[in-house]
Amino acid sequence: MEAIEHPPIFRLPGIPDHVTYTWLVMVILAALTFAASRNLQLVPRGLQNFLEVVLEQFQQMIDDVMGPEGRRYLPLIATLGLFILTGNLMSLVPGLAGPTSNLNTNGACALIVFLAYHWIGARKQGVLAYLKHFAGPVPLPLKPLMFVIEVISHLARPLSLTLRLFGNMVGGHILLAVIFLLMGLDGLIGWALSGSVAGAVVGGIGGIVTIVFTVGFLYPLKILVAFLQAFIFVMLTMLYISGAIEEAEHHSEHH
Amino acid sequence: MRRSLILVGVAVLAVPSAALAADGGTGGWIAPFAVIAAGIGMAIAAGLCGLGQGRAVASAVDAMARQPGAAARIQTAMIIGLALIESLAIYTLVIALILLFVKGINFA
Numbered sequence: 483m484e485a486i487e488h489p490p491i492f493r494l495p496g497i498p499d500h501v502t503y504t505w506l507v508m509v510i511l512a513a514l515t516f517a518a519s520r521n522l523q524l525v526p527r528g529l530q531n532f533l534e535v536v537l538e539q540f541q542q543m544i545d546d547v548m549g550p551e552g553r554r555y556l557p558l559i560a561t562l563g564l565f566i567l568t569g570n571l572m573s574l575v576p577g578l579a580g581p582t583s584n585l586n587t588n589g590a591c592a593l594i595v596f597l598a599y600h601w602i603g604a605r606k607q608g609v610l611a612y613l614k615h616f617a618g619p620v621p622l623p624l625k626p627l628m629f630v631i632e633v634i635s636h637l638a639r640p641l642s643l644t645l646r647l648f649g650n651m652v653g654g655h656i657l658l659a660v661i662f663l664l665m666g667l668d669g670l671i672g673w674a675l676s677g678s679v680a681g682a683v684v685g686g687i688g689g690i691v692t693i694v695f696t697v698g699f700l701y702p703l704k705i706l707v708a709f710l711q712a713f714i715f716v717m718l719t720m721l722y723i724s725g726a727i728e729e730a731e732h733h734s735e736h737h
Numbered sequence: 738m739r740r741s742l743i744l745v746g747v748a749v750l751a752v753p754s755a756a757l758a759a760d761g762g763t764g765g766w767i768a769p770f771a772v773i774a775a776g777i778g779m780a781i782a783a784g785l786c787g788l789g790q791g792r793a794v795a796s797a798v799d800a801m802a803r804q805p806g807a808a809a810r811i812q813t814a815m816i817i818g819l820a821l822i823e824s825l826a827i828y829t830l831v832i833a834l835i836l837l838f839v840k841g842i843n844f845a
Contacts, residue, residue, distance in 0.1 A: 645824065646820060649830045
């Protein structure tokens with residue numbers, strides 16, 4: 483990937499790029515929230531209004547998916563969502579690196595989700611009762627088999643969360659990098675500027691087509707993917723947490 | 738038809754090793770095959786993922802047309818389902834990326 487992707491412009495020596503840009507995302511989010519909440523007003527305007535609308539979207543989603551039980555998990559879910567969305571969008575800015583296009587950042591987010599929903603489920607109904615639900619509603623001889631299968635499927639959840647975000651972001655970046663490579667001074671535009679007639683005709687037309695294609699289609703698509711992947715990460719987090727809670731309610735109905 | 742396909746396959750598999758022999762054999766024989774495997778694997782994964790997602794979207798659109806009132810909920814469920822189907826293709830993409838870009842894998 484290093485062969486075709488340009489490194490970010492600003493790098494701290496000795497610190498990996500994704501860590502630097504994770505810090506940048508943190509600074510941006512902290513500065514935004516600080517500036518918005520410094521002078522809270524009953525009738526919000528400007529930045530405070532914007533952030534309230536954003537958080538109300540999260541609250542709406544939580545109410546739809548998890549019901550009123552879910553409101554206490556709004557800080558976790560909204561923080562994850564805003565961090566991933568900002569990271570995804572940051573990786574689209576030329577000259578910056580995206581923290582979410584590195585496996586380690588995504589793995590950290592997915593591990594937080596994994597630990598959080600098990601913690602919530604175990605606290606809601608006690609460790610033993612929570613573990614019992616991994617065996618599922620099957621006859622007793624099948625329970626050990628079911629338990630193993632459930633544990634494996636739960637272990638696969640953080641893996642798939644990590645890889646989905648990583649693959650979507652990096653796949654898009656490689657696509658963009660290849661298109662830019664075809665388009666740039668080593669490619670079509672360079673051919674158009676080289677002075678030959680064939681280069682001016684084919685390279686000029688091809689360069690214009692690729693520029694229009696990239697700006698008009700690929701970049702909007704990548705922005706859509708950035709929002710969609712943040713949405714999916716948050717939505718799956720909510721489903722996992724509500725799954726852990728619902729098991730608790732189910733449990734109390736039976737006993 | 739089948740015979741020519743087999744011939745093409747043999748030719749495709751033979752080209753990198755011939756190129757490698759001319760190259761002097763640096764880096765082992767695994768690298769050219771890794772590139773081919775990444776391409777073929779990603780093609781199969783993308784095609785089948787497209788089939789699966791097409792079925793899912795078709796049913797979802799059908800359901801939305803029958804019950805426009807429930808469109809928002811169906812859409813949410815569809816997007817989650819699409820993400821879960823897509824992640825299977827993403828696994829293949831990650832394997833392809835590992836094959837293409839991770840240096841120092843020594844399979845042999």
